[in-house]
Amino acid sequence: MARTQGSHAGITGPRIREAALRLFAEHxxxxxxxxxxxxxxxxxAGALYNYTPDKQALLFSLMxxxxxxxxxxxxxxxxxxxxxxxxxxxxxxHIAFHLDRPELVFIxxxxxxxxxxxxxxxIEGLRRDYEDALERILSDGVAExxxxxxxxxxxxxxxxxxxTGVTTWYRPDGRxxxxxxxxxxxxxxxxxxxx
Amino acid sequence: MARTQGSHAGITGPRIREAALRLFAEHxxxxxxxxxxxxxxxxxAGALYNYTPDKQALLFSLMxxxxxxxxxxxxxxxxxxxxxxxxxxxxxxHIAFHLDRPELVFIxxxxxxxxxxxxxxxIEGLRRDYEDALERILSDGVAExxxxxxxxxxxxxxxxxxxTGVTTWYRPDGRxxxxxxxxxxxxxxxxxxxx
DNA sequence: GGTTGATCTGAACGCCTGTTCAGATATTGA
DNA sequence: TCAATATCTGAACAGGCGTTCAGATCAACC
Numbered sequence: 410m411a412r413t414q415g416s417h418a419g420i421t422g423p424r425i426r427e428a429a430l431r432l433f434a435e436h437x438x439x440x441x442x443x444x445x446x447x448x449x450x451x452x453x454a455g456a457l458y459n460y461t462p463d464k465q466a467l468l469f470s471l472m473x474x475x476x477x478x479x480x481x482x483x484x485x486x487x488x489x490x491x492x493x494x495x496x497x498x499x500x501x502x503h504i505a506f507h508l509d510r511p512e513l514v515f516i517x518x519x520x521x522x523x524x525x526x527x528x529x530x531x532i533e534g535l536r537r538d539y540e541d542a543l544e545r546i547l548s549d550g551v552a553e554x555x556x557x558x559x560x561x562x563x564x565x566x567x568x569x570x571x572x573t574g575v576t577t578w579y580r581p582d583g584r585x586x587x588x589x590x591x592x593x594x595x596x597x598x599x600x601x602x603x604x
Numbered sequence: 605m606a607r608t609q610g611s612h613a614g615i616t617g618p619r620i621r622e623a624a625l626r627l628f629a630e631h632x633x634x635x636x637x638x639x640x641x642x643x644x645x646x647x648x649a650g651a652l653y654n655y656t657p658d659k660q661a662l663l664f665s666l667m668x669x670x671x672x673x674x675x676x677x678x679x680x681x682x683x684x685x686x687x688x689x690x691x692x693x694x695x696x697x698h699i700a701f702h703l704d705r706p707e708l709v710f711i712x713x714x715x716x717x718x719x720x721x722x723x724x725x726x727i728e729g730l731r732r733d734y735e736d737a738l739e740r741i742l743s744d745g746v747a748e749x750x751x752x753x754x755x756x757x758x759x760x761x762x763x764x765x766x767x768t769g770v771t772t773w774y775r776p777d778g779r780x781x782x783x784x785x786x787x788x789x790x791x792x793x794x795x796x797x798x799x
Numbered sequence: 800g801g802t803t804g805a806t807c808t809g810a811a812c813g814c815c816t817g818t819t820c821a822g823a824t825a826t827t828g829a
Numbered sequence: 830t831c832a833a834t835a836t837c838t839g840a841a842c843a844g845g846c847g848t849t850c851a852g853a854t855c856a857a858c859c
Contacts, residue, residue: 459807600795
């Protein structure tokens with residue numbers, strides 16, 4: 410056997426990425442073999458190397474795309490509003506974005522240590538960019554007097570950690586809807602930085 | 605060769621646990637081999653099985669001990685004070701405890717998926733006990749009128765996520781001391797649940 | 800319709816995995 | 830001093846790992 414019926418790179422490529430994403434999220438990068446990924450897509454392991462130079466590149470590609478999406482969507486938020494309104498936008502966006510792709514969020518955090526040093530630096534840089542966007546909102550609010558935050562760097566990390574945690578417990582069939590969750594978190598964030 | 609000079613279970617046992625802890629935290633449970641652990645302690649892999657029935661039991665033992673320590677220390681906090689004072693105690697304790705053993709904290713969260721189902725249930729139950737302690741504080745404060753929290757369950761998880769995040773960025777040689785970090789987080793938590 | 804190139808198989812490479820165990824040696828207690 | 834026991838080695842087991850590649854087959858285009 411060799412090339413199989415219906416084989417098409419435009420279809421196989423995304424399917425490999427989806428399978429890898431699911432398996433990495435469930436078992437962890439190190440615990441998932443190329444043969445497992447191939448099997449999930451109905452291929453032999455060798456065929457994967459038409460789509461990625463190696464396993465590491467597959468992980469990095471997933472994480473990089475995720476971070477690019479995150480920063481891309483973030484840049485589309487209104488940036489001329491008052492700090493309080495921008496903070497609310499940020500909070501609601503962060504929750505919605507993360508609840509929309511819990512597996513990628515999980516991987517982008519858990520598998521950082523499985524990146525090569527240079528790949529790690531890239532992802533870490535993008536993460537820093539994201540944090541900076543929030544810190545800018547907090548700083549603007551402090552300067553304006555609408556926020557009271559003793560340490561904007563710490564507050565930035567505290568808020569992001571609090572919000573990202575939503576992915577560990579939220580279930581679509583649970584008692585709370587996404588808008589309700591957004592309201593509840595926004596209420597806490599708003600008070601935590603209030604003057 | 606066989607039994608080596610100076611060999612003693614009372615010394616080797618803890619050294620194995622320390623090496624496993626360090627390696628699991630750095631590379632992840634799945635990425636660390638029994639031979640690596642043995643090598644870090646100066647043993648052959650087979651010798652590890654005098655101390656643990658298998659690799660899984662070694663991971664579980666580390667996590668179980670960690671959770672027992674956490675709940676043990678928690679139970680020694682004053683429990684008769686007003687909710688506001690109990691919440692402050694909880695916040696300061698949580699930060700100090702977690703900053704004192706960042707590797708264990710990391711493992712206890714990251715390696716949950718590498719536990720067998722029954723081991724997972726045990727750790728998850730202990731984690732739930734810990735969360736319940738905080739939720740009780742928040743509920744008491746709401747009942748008393750000193751806190752205003754729309755959803756105590758969500759607020760519990762939000763506060764814990766925010767506080768635990770400190771382990772991802774805090775460095776002993778950084779610009780902030782532990783008491784300063786405690787003050788800053790407590791300030792945010794206090795306001796976030798305030799009436 | 801025939802040819803070219805894209806896609807995949809299947810086997811192979813060298814190496815690593817968790818775990819077991821017989822046997823060897825050091826320590827301990829009598 | 831000697832026997833008993835605790836501790837560890839070193840080899841072995843069956844299987845899995847990431848990756849490469851020659852060759853087979855299908856899809857697409859002229």
